[in-house]
Amino acid sequence: MTSSTSRADRPTWVVLGRxxxxxVAAALLDADGAELSQLTMAASGFAVWVRGLEAEHAPxxxxxxxxxxxxxxxxxGVRIARCHDLRLCHAILRASALVxxxxxxxxxxxWDAAPHVAAEESVPxxxxxxxxxxxxxxxxxxxxxxxxxxxxxxxxxxxxxxxxGRLRLLTAAESAGALIxxxxxxxxxxxxxxxxxxxxTEMLGERPAAGGPPSKLASAAxxxxxxxxxxxxxxxxxxxxxxxxxxxxxxxxxxxxxELAEQRHPVIEPLLExxxxxxxxxxxxxxxxxxxxxxxxxRPVYVPGGVVTGRWASSGGGALxxxxxxxxxxxxxxxxxxxxxxxxxxxxxxxxxxAGDTALAxxxxxxxxxxxxxxxxxxATRQEAKIAILGAMYGATTGESGRLVPRLRRIYPRAMAxxxxxxxVGEDGGLVSTWLGRTxxxxxxxxxxxxxxxxEADASGAEETRARxxxxxxxxxxxxxxxxxxxxxxxxxxxxxxxxxxAAMPPVEPADAAALSGPAFARHPHLAFFLHDExxxxxxxxxxxxxxxxxxxxxxxxARLLFGDFPIDFPLDVRIARSARKD
DNA sequence: TCCCGTGGCGCG
DNA sequence: AAAGCGCGCCACGGGA
Numbered sequence: 164m165t166s167s168t169s170r171a172d173r174p175t176w177v178v179l180g181r182x183x184x185x186x187v188a189a190a191l192l193d194a195d196g197a198e199l200s201q202l203t204m205a206a207s208g209f210a211v212w213v214r215g216l217e218a219e220h221a222p223x224x225x226x227x228x229x230x231x232x233x234x235x236x237x238x239x240g241v242r243i244a245r246c247h248d249l250r251l252c253h254a255i256l257r258a259s260a261l262v263x264x265x266x267x268x269x270x271x272x273x274w275d276a277a278p279h280v281a282a283e284e285s286v287p288x289x290x291x292x293x294x295x296x297x298x299x300x301x302x303x304x305x306x307x308x309x310x311x312x313x314x315x316x317x318x319x320x321x322x323x324x325x326x327x328g329r330l331r332l333l334t335a336a337e338s339a340g341a342l343i344x345x346x347x348x349x350x351x352x353x354x355x356x357x358x359x360x361x362x363x364t365e366m367l368g369e370r371p372a373a374g375g376p377p378s379k380l381a382s383a384a385x386x387x388x389x390x391x392x393x394x395x396x397x398x399x400x401x402x403x404x405x406x407x408x409x410x411x412x413x414x415x416x417x418x419x420x421x422e423l424a425e426q427r428h429p430v431i432e433p434l435l436e437x438x439x440x441x442x443x444x445x446x447x448x449x450x451x452x453x454x455x456x457x458x459x460x461x462r463p464v465y466v467p468g469g470v471v472t473g474r475w476a477s478s479g480g481g482a483l484x485x486x487x488x489x490x491x492x493x494x495x496x497x498x499x500x501x502x503x504x505x506x507x508x509x510x511x512x513x514x515x516x517x518a519g520d521t522a523l524a525x526x527x528x529x530x531x532x533x534x535x536x537x538x539x540x541x542x543a544t545r546q547e548a549k550i551a552i553l554g555a556m557y558g559a560t561t562g563e564s565g566r567l568v569p570r571l572r573r574i575y576p577r578a579m580a581x582x583x584x585x586x587x588v589g590e591d592g593g594l595v596s597t598w599l600g601r602t603x604x605x606x607x608x609x610x611x612x613x614x615x616x617x618x619e620a621d622a623s624g625a626e627e628t629r630a631r632x633x634x635x636x637x638x639x640x641x642x643x644x645x646x647x648x649x650x651x652x653x654x655x656x657x658x659x660x661x662x663x664x665x666a667a668m669p670p671v672e673p674a675d676a677a678a679l680s681g682p683a684f685a686r687h688p689h690l691a692f693f694l695h696d697e698x699x700x701x702x703x704x705x706x707x708x709x710x711x712x713x714x715x716x717x718x719x720x721x722a723r724l725l726f727g728d729f730p731i732d733f734p735l736d737v738r739i740a741r742s743a744r745k746d
Numbered sequence: 747t748c749c750c751g752t753g754g755c756g757c758g
Numbered sequence: 759a760a761a762g763c764g765c766g767c768c769a770c771g772g773g774a
């Protein structure tokens with residue numbers, strides 16, 4: 164390791180990148196972004212160096228892409244407190260309406276990279292890199308000079324924006340999410356394959372050794388074919404199934420569950436059963452179990468910022484679609500517990516706070532926001548309140564939901580004005596932003612063409628109708644964007660604070676952790692799963708109560724961080740249990 | 747043979 | 759029941 168200048172004095176930021184010769188370079192910056200020192204080192208010594216600096220200063224590590232760097236650091240036993248993910252923050256800043264001069268950011272399109280994809284096995288690990296393999300491993304610009312330049316652009320964009328505080332919070336939260344996603348992947352979700360197998364066997368029947376469908380699935384198929392009077396009916400092909408139904412006199416337009424359920428015919432019951440079992444088999448059956456659960460852990464690939472609203476997406480394993488039926492297979496290790504926590508009605512609470520709607524915030528006080536709405540007299544029943552609120556946030560215009568929404572408009576004018584305004588802006592082709600400044604994408608070229616065409620004198624009625632429909636579609640998107648996106652920001656702030664609290668708790672002794680195969684940080688209570696408004700923490704039994712309290716405390720912190728003193732509750736349902744089963 | 751659009755359904 | 763938003767994955771089938 165060589166240092167090009169004098170020893171650093173407590174760097175706030177450490178910008179990382181590789182150099183042409185395949186080494187890691189680091190620029191140590193003070194809080195103002197002024198360079199304190201710069202150094203390069205052999206990749207083989209990188210993890211140890213990070214560990215040392217982290218213990219001294221816990222700087223914010225600035226890198227092009229968290230998965231590319233952090234997965235290998237975790238594998239080397241090094242956990243960090245904070246980072247700045249240039250790729251994720253670039254995506255936010257290039258589009259944010261709060262950024263008044265985005266020209267420099269937008270002039271660096273190399274940073275508009277797709278989310279990192281897990282490296283192929285054949286690509287050397289970060290610390291074994293040589294030559295071009297590094298580029299494959301690191302994805303978007305991995306070079307040191309590019310990282311330094313992009314970080315300077317991002318700092319300038321934030322500090323000259325109309326609200327640097329919000330963008331600092333948003334970029335910090337987004338970057339914390341990137342760390343959490345990698346840590347959750349490394350730790351994995353504790354998964355009991357034997358329980359999963361038992362559930363599959365109970366529902367699908369015994370699995371034939373020779374392959375072929377399990378017994379209960381096969382018997383459901385037989386009953387369907389018998390009821391259709393068609394021993395050869397194809398059940399897995401929608402067109403074939405539809406034709407077979409028509410031949411049997413079931414005149415449906417689709418084979419979807421809800422339409423089938425309206426029919427009265429002997430085929431309906433076994434067909435719905437077959438579809439349910441078939442879905443379980445193909446989505447989360449034995450093949451899924453063998454592919455995705457190893458050593459008692461399900462390791463999904465989370466994609467932070469993968470949804471335009473800022474929600475996370477996932478890639479592989481269907482991590483965000485785990486069916487409730489299988490939650491009993493999520494099992495704490497021996498001597499450990501799961502803390503399963505979700506926020507009750509996160510989105511309407513976020514809406515109340517964003518809009519400063521004290522009437523809706525009053526209704527939200529306490530456990531059940533929908534009960535509060537009933538108490539306000541807006542609607543008669545809890546079910547109506549739920550339908551009305553969902554309709555308000557999603558833009559329902561028809562049916563019961565569309566009928567109930569106007570009642571909310573009278574009782575909660577500020578909250579409704581916020582979503583109605585967002586919809587109007589979207590219909591006009593404009594941009595909307597979340598509370599912290601994540602801005603929606605603009606309309607597509609095709610959308611704009613359709614709109615301008617419809618305004619021309621010789622536009623046909625069909626063209627005008629289509630333009631109106633597309634405008635309404637976009638209005639529903641922007642209406643929901645502000646709420647869904649701000650809820651995602653709240654959830655990121657919640658998790659980021661929770662992560663810090665959990666990491667500060669004592670780890671189990673290595674002797675007690677002999678059976679644990681995971682990374683070192685997973686000897687502490689740690690996040691194991693996240694799904695929009697729910698987290699699962701895996702914690703040693705002795706720390707389970709403290710971890711549950713940390714989940715609560717973090718929610719209070721998130722509320723204060725985003726909404727200051729505005730009086731809005733975010734009540735949690737928190738359970739400490741051995742399994743994640745919901746009753 | 748592979749790619750892509752569609753229907754359907756799991757999650758929030 | 760869906761409706762009204764955001765996703766990912768599977769199976770199928772048609773086209774390249």
